Amino acid sequence: MSTSTALYEGKAKRVFPTDDPDQVLFEYKDDATAFNGVKHETFSGKGELNNRLSAHLLQAVARAGVPTHFIRLVSERQQLCRKVEIIPLEVILRNRAAGSMAKRLGLDEGTPLKTTVVEYSYKNDALGDPLIAADHAVAIGAATFAEIGVMERCTRVVNRILGQLFLDVGIELIDFKLEFGRTASGEVVLADEISPDTCRLWDVTTSERFDKDRFRKDLAPLLEGYREVLRRLEAQEGVSQ
């Protein structure tokens, strides 16, 4: 655990400064929240699992050429990352209707889509992270059109890479949320985390949920799902080495 004062504390992470002004330490907490923090529980070991899962997934997309903030794992719940200014948008990609999209449009969870959906939410807890158009994001100065273009292209590459990586271990990537940031030089890079907190992950044959919906909807013990994802990914890695 770091002893310096956090630069930022979110619901599931803390970010600490380092001696290098261009690098920060991400520390994953054991907390899980849902519905804008209204539902909250602590799960011993969640921070370690998400630290490992997020490192694994960020490295996989980096190998495919997507620039990310990840540098290296530092400890069981900490990773060293490039310091970025977070762009206040959540970029969500959906391969099937689920969650808020299913609810908003009156669709069954898991309904197939005729096209992949990329959507944006404005990161603002007071407003409840509202769904916005890309034009809104530019209009309020959250990002430029050029940055939106970079984020959307990266998000589609992430979908291709992680969709296949998960399919190889019998998991379907239903949807996910990404965040991006600007480095000191203005480069837009993938930031934050990729984990079962930020993706919907369903077993290909049984449709069992391995992600945070286990907690959001009280479906099943949370960490058993996260452990299963990590177990399958690590087993697959062992095979491919």
Ligand code: TMP
């Ligand atoms: P949604 O269907 O609730 O809009 O969620 C879409 C995806 O985004 C899903 O994979 C979960 C993820 N997500 C986050 O990572 N953080 C959030 O605050 C929310 C609401 C969703």
